[in-house]
Amino acid sequence: MKGEFTAIIEAATEGGYWAICPEVPGANGQGETIEEAKESLKSAIQLIFEDRLADIRRGLPKEAIEETISLP
Template sequence: MISYRFSAVIEKDEDGYFAFCPELLGCYTSGETYEEARANLLDIVRLHIEDRLADGEEIKPV
């Protein structure tokens, strides 16, 4: 299994927390708590990578 390492940015805002992965365009989410935003981001990144690999695309940070 290939391992990938990407950055995660989680910021508090007026509605809870906003999270994104700067290296993967389109990978962003939110949550009411830090933990929820982190868990949501992990899911989004995993799904993003699975979709790209299924389409035969190479995974490269932007």
């Protein structure tokens, strides 16, 4: 999976950082450093997309066509 997403990162009141991705509802991450929060967010985004794809594939008929598309 390739793509670019927005990461909004803020300092957490209890220490460390938290991050959200406005393009992917439910995607958030946290870490002691900004880099850890970004890596955590990347993992969350990937897991959400993998889960959504697996979920839709369970209900597809055999004759459904699946192709990859790219955005500029």
